[in-house]
Amino acid sequence: MAKEPVAVTIDHVTRIYKNVKGRKDVVAVDDASFVVNPGELVTLLGPSGCGKTTTLRMIAGFDLPSKGAIRIGGEDVSALPPNKRDTATVFQSYGLFPHMNVAENVAYGLRIRKVPKAEIDERVKRALSLTGLGDYAERSPGRLSGGQQQRVALSRCLVVEPGVLLLDEPLSNLDALLREQMRVEIRRIQKSLGITAVYVTHDRVEAMSLSDRVIVMKDGRIRQIGSPSIIYEQPDSVFVAGFVGKVAFFPVEVQGTDSGYCACSIRGKTVKAGSRAPEVAVGKPAVLMARPESLRLGRPDEGIVDGTVRQNVYLGSSIESFVTTEYGELLVQIDDPAGKHVAAEGERVSVSFNEERVRVLPANAE
Amino acid sequence: MFTKDKLLKFLLALAVFAVVDAWVFTTLRTSMRSNAATVRQNALVLLAKSAPEDPGLRDDWLASVSTSLPGGAAVYLVPSLDDPDSYEVFAADDAVLNLWHELAATEDAQKGLESAYYFENYASPVKAMLSNTQVRLFYAPITDEAQGELLGIAVFMAPETAGSGIERLLIIFALGAFVLFAALSGVARFARDSIVGYSVLVLSALAIVFIIFPLAEAFRLSFTVDDKPSLAIWIDALSGSHLQSLWGSIRLGIWTATTSTLVGFLFAFVIHRTSTRGKKFLSAIAQMPVISPPFSLTLSIILLAGNNGLITKQLLGLQNFSIYGLGGLILVQTIGMFPIAYLTLAGVLQGLDATLEEAALDLNAGRWQVFRTVTLPLAVPGILSAWLLVFTNSLADFANPLLLAGNYRVLSVEAYIQVTGRNDLGGGAALSLLLLLPTLTAFFIQRNWVSKRSFITVTGKPNLKLVEIASPGVRVAMTAGVWAIVAFVIALYGTIVAGCFVKNWGIDYSFTLSNIGEALSRGKEAIRSTLSLAAMATPVAGLIAMASAMIFVRKSFVGKRVLEAVMMMPFAVPGTLLGIAYILAFNKAPFLLVGTGAIIVINYIVRELPVGIEGGVASLRQIDPSIEEAARDLGADESMVFRSIVLPLVRPAFISSMSYTFVRSMTAVSAVIFLISARWYHMTVLIYNFSENLRFGLASVLATTLILIVMAAFGLMRLLVRDTGAFDKTITR
Secondary structure (H helix, E strand, O other): OOOOOOOEEEEEEEEEEOOOOOOOOEEEEEEEEEEEOOOOEEEEEOOOOOOHHHHHHHHHOOOOOOEEEEEEOOEEOOOOOHHHOOEEEEEOOEOOOOOOOHHHHHHHHHHHOOOOHHHHHHHHHHHHHHOOOHHHOOOOHHHOOHHHHHHHHHHHHHOOOOOEEEEEOOOOOOOHHHHHHHHHHHHHHHHHHOOEEEEEEOOHHHHHHHOOEEEEEEOOEEEEEEOHHHHHHOOOOHHHHHHHOOOEEEEEEEEEOOOOOEEEEEOOEEEEEOEEOOOOOOOOEEEEEEOHHHEEEEOOOOOOEEEEEEEEEEOOOEEEEEEEEOOEEEEEEEEOOOOOOOOOOOOEEEEEEOHHHOEEEEOOOO | OOOHHHHHHHHHHHHHHHHHHHHHHHHHHHHHHHHHHHHHHHHHHHHHHOOOOOHHHHHHHHHHHHHHOOOOEEEEEEEOOOOOOOEEEEEOOHHHHHHHHHHHOOHHHHHHHHHHHOOOOEEEEEEEEEOOEEEEEEEEEEEOOOOOOEEEEEEEEEEOOOOHHHHHHHHHHHHHHHHHHHHHHHHHHHOOOHHHHHHHHHHHHHHHHHHHHHHHHHHHHOOEEOOEEOOHHHHHHOOHHHHHHHHHHHHHHHHHHHHHHHHHHHHHHHHHHOOOOOHHHHHHHHHHHHHOOOOHHHHHHHHHHOOOOHHHHHHOOOOOOOOOOHHHHHHHHHHHHHHHHHHHHHHHHHHOOHHHHHHHHHOOOOHHHHHHHHHHHHHHHHHHHHHHHHHHHHHHOOHHHHHHOOOOOOHHHHHHHHHHOOOOHHHHHHHHHHHHHHHHHHHHHHHHOHHHHOOOOOOOOOOOOOOOOOOHHHHHHHHHHHHHHHHHHHHHHHHHHHHHOEEEOOOEEEEOOHHHHHHHHHHHHHHHHHHHHHHHHHHHHHHHHHHHHHHHHHOOOOOHHHHHHHHHHHHOOOHHHHHHHHHHHOEEOOEEOOOOHHHHHHHHHHHHHHHHHHHHHHHHHOOOHHHHHHHHHOOOOHHHHHHHHHHHHOHHHHHHHHHHHHHHHHOOOOOHHHHOOOOOOOHHHHHHHHHHOOOHHHHHHHHHHHHHHHHHHHHHHHHHOOOOHHHHHHHOO
16 A cells, blocks of 8 residues: 555634524634644644644545635645545544445445455555454444544545545543553554555544644644644643643743743742743733643642642643642642651642743633 | 636527527518518408498398407498598497597508508508507508409508417527527536536426426416416415315325324334334235225225125115215225335334334333333324324325216316316316315425434334233234234235126126226227336436436536435425416417327336435435445546446335336326326226226226236336345445
8 A cells, every 4th residue: 555645734614504594604714824744643623623634624625715725736636525535534433334345335435446356355455454353344333433444434434545544532432541552553554555644533632642643622723733743832821721731831921032931930939941832022911831741749838829729630651730729629640659758638738840841822822 | 627718618509599589680680570471461451351242231241250250359440432631430449440540540540541442452550559459550452352442441450460379489499599508618618527417407307397397387277267367266275165075185184193103013013112023014914905906906906895895785775874975085095005104103113123123121211101102102203294194195186086976076087187188287286286285294394304203213123022021912913903804905906806807796607707808909009108108207217317317416516416415306396287287288289288198107217216315315325435436436428427336326226116116107197197198098098998998897807907917017027136145245235
């Protein structure tokens, strides 16, 4: 299945649903632009209703942009119907043909393309063995487990060697364990084939673990594009910071923004935060974000803010300690807790953070 | 996908086509007009030759001209012997005379007279008004036989009507060609899925030509007398006697609906809410009358209780008993229509969660209290729905009253008599339109109000529990009632079968086989044409139903709801009206279809589509759209998706819609009775004819044959869509 991978370009795409019954129009996607490089897996991440699925459906051709253009491998496909596009979609609900067995399902796209019978058999076999379904060719999809159905759906797409593989929340109907397995498997297959892929999910862990790059969307607009580590460690907004992981916020006053560091004051103390979002400036409202793993507990009056441990949750490799402070409840992660002193529930503590690891964000914008 | 460029090109193409279309149209019209003018002039010349030499016959000739030229007239001029420039003028009436005096002085008239004087014909370009008709003048010499001497000059005032019918047709075709071109090229240019675009076009054309147009024609012609707008038909239709028939229909409908709902509820309750034995059998018998051909139940009632009925005459020796009339009608309609109520109420009672009744019992309510305060209130929307459905059916019923009404008058039969007996199509249309009023009202109440008030909750879990809320005594009484009705239904069917083998029912009950041979030989042609018409309509109706269902469920386009409403309309329109509308609309160009088999096939398709579409829609709603999207995504175009994915998935709905169409077409009567011809006859009409002529043996044989065919069709359907359970599991989301 060697084929030159192609790029996907979303060029100022807007999708407006006209609402006829006198209600307001809905802007599902608002002036989105991004490029998926050849062979790259990019994830569209966001809460439901953020426009990620609409974007995917526009790439597949099930929906048309109201404005802007979509290019696949340099060709403008904005007006082409789905059957004329070099994409294949793995659907959330699989969309397997119930009146065909597994092999027939996988062969469908090849039959449409009028591939010779012998070659169809050969390629179907190969696709099924790639996804570990070799023994299930004759089964009816209704008699497969969810994970197996998912693999059939994936094989059915891969067998036609599409330029772009589209995955619409493919794992949301699976249980947790299977989801983890399939996640790894999808990534393995995608990498081994070097196929360009766009993946839609609302699950941040899925997005982080799968993607070359993540696009975070909200209310139809793209909020940030970057590698999983950038998105997690250096979000540009309160929304992105909160959406991709647990985080604590402290209101701060920005004092200086020289070089990479950002000096700011919090409760009369001056802090030199490790990084800041580009929009942060002196005089503008700002917050300081800290991930649970950047927070530390100490004796009262020794940290930034004092509080009371409300609850400790023991997770083995770490303990999550919930501390009630005047900034609300802060989650502090204590790694490798064995042999460490852990403040008991009800104890007074102070919370401080690793200044290198915290980041200052604009407070008002989401 | 509108862009300015595309729109401009489209408009340009339209303009070019319009010019060509107009050019062809005007050329044809001109040549046709000149042709028509020549023909007319030749006729006038002949008319002039027929003018008598004898002055005594002159007035007769003038009078005869106005009949051979409707709306026109002639003036007979006799030149005076002394002065060639003055004439003696004769005309049929003063209006003509006055008009001539007005015109005589004009230059054109002088020219005409001069031509005639020299034995030349002259067609004047001048138009004049003769008592509200536009006429053209034509001057012709009147000569003696040898054509040597000028006896006089005929001036014809001929109305310009000839050829206008054909011209109208030409306009229709020219406009039609333009609309067709605009629609097709518009779809090809702008629609992303041109196949869907074309399908919508075809469906819209179907709906306009075969549903809206005939009904509109029926409506229009009910306001037209002699091609002029008039209220005369409606004044007559709304006169006392017809209003009485309307009331007759409604009264019958109320009675039948009430008794049918009661019987239907009894059956549904006994079968689905008690633990009686033989439920499958009871349910099968309760559904039987739905598929029985028209006239068959009536026939059997007449055999049992008619003037020479087995029970009334032979067994009881009644003299003054008559089954004909309201009572007999209620009886036969109830037997024929309680299955509708049963099927509706069975769904309701099955859907009611027995836990509710259990909860009521648990809260110490007595059985009767449970029924009164829980079961019955929950079933009320279903009961109303059943009542309205039967009511609509009873109003539209035509076959039973036709044979059994006696002196009782109902509108559907009245409309039929108006058309066939008095040859008054407009009157028939008006009467059947009158019937539409209560029918549509009931239909819309049922559709938009009652059916939305259902309490049934689909939990997906089969309701296996059964709470006996009937006390043993009540249960025994109800079960006995149900079995009595079942016995009666079986007896009715048994009577039809028995009728096949009886020599002369009512007089000579000896056994014979001769009916079978005679009926089959006399009915051979009818059986053949009935079967072939139904067989032609069946696959087409099935395919159109599934394609429409797919479009209605999955696609969005402008005017979808309107199209859907129009396509569903024939469900509520009485067959009598549709039949009359079809003969009114399709007995003239451009759709000259009356007398062909096509009109019957189209009528079947149009009438049975709504049920097929509903089935297809219900079954498509169960199917996850991503299945079709996956196929599209893998490269299949719309038609491929329909063939390889949708059709196999909706197969049960597809097959049942086809078998429904087949059975309904085999047992059609109310519309088809207007549309049959000598070549395309229908078995049901033949059954009616035999019954009318008291050939009950022959009617029984045909009715039995029809029942057997219908049952075979249903059996075949059951076989084809037997087990789909495992399959359905993966279709649904």
